């Protein structure tokens with residue numbers, strides 16, 4: 533099969549690789565479309581994300597929609613031909629985190645496109661069958677792949693406690709900020725306020741997610757926002773501090789973007805206003821919700837695709853994502 537491989541710093545090569553072997557409890561998926569994620573761009577450009585370091589050839593890509601091509605011995609053969617959205621993770625299922633419902637925190641986790649585990653910029657991937665989720669034919673392969681970043685948005689809002697009538701403040705109007713804003717609305721938020729320094733991105737998020745926007749450079753009165761939930765999607769420390777100010781007493785802040793390693797926080801304010809501050813790492817059990825939101829039309833994932841590339845153009849797709857106006861680039865591996 534063809535595989536687009538990160539073989540060195542900022543070097544992608546299209547190589548021939550054997551089709552992976554399907555274990556008894558797995559499905560073999562013919563990859564249709566793969567969304568480009570900020571983490572793919574980061575591994576390509578910098579060779580690492582924090583302690584996760586690329587130290588050998590690596591296939592990137594983890595936002596995958598495709599079709600089941602074959603199944604392992606323990607899987608119902610009627611699944612062959614099923615269109616699926618991939619939840620790109622293999623937890624151990626045996627450790628304390630897995631046993632208590634926190635599989636995203638499993639220390640033995642094998643996650644697509646996280647070194648040394650290969651991702652999906654290739655013709656075929658294998659996955660435990662219960663992590664290949666059936667999608668209706670109304671969802672395109674591209675939309676099926678974008679169920680993954682939508683899952684991040686759903687998990688962030690669940691963590692923050694977004695509910696009917698919530699006022700949600702979001703910092704960062706990039707792809708993840710957009711997924712978080714769309715999820716907030718779908719989960720009942722009646723007011724979504726998004727902060728971003730780039731005017732064209734503010735305009736776009738207003739159209740996409742009916743959000744009100746503020747400009748953090750011009751400045752805004754954070755105290756007047758009084759949000760129930762604050763979702764930080766930029767990784768910027770000033771944005772994190774703005775958002776804490778924008779919370780009502782008792783509100784919850786969730787760090788979604790990759791921020792600085794060390795930050796000085798207003799701990800007295802967090803204490804006396806009883807704020808909650810936490811983060812998210814990937815997600816647990818979000819695919820059924822995300823697929824329902826996309827299939828029902830509550831979230832239009834195809835509208836987020838700003839560019840399409842072929843499997844021989846992965847490098848161009850990764851570079852396109854550096855443009856601040858790029859929302860989602862997708863690599864069409866096997867078109868229908």
Ligand SMILES: [Zn+2]
Pocket residue numbers: 569570571594595680681
């Ligand atoms: Zn991603």
Ligand SMILES: [Zn+2]
Pocket residue numbers: 623624625626627628629630631635638639640641
């Ligand atoms: Zn585990």
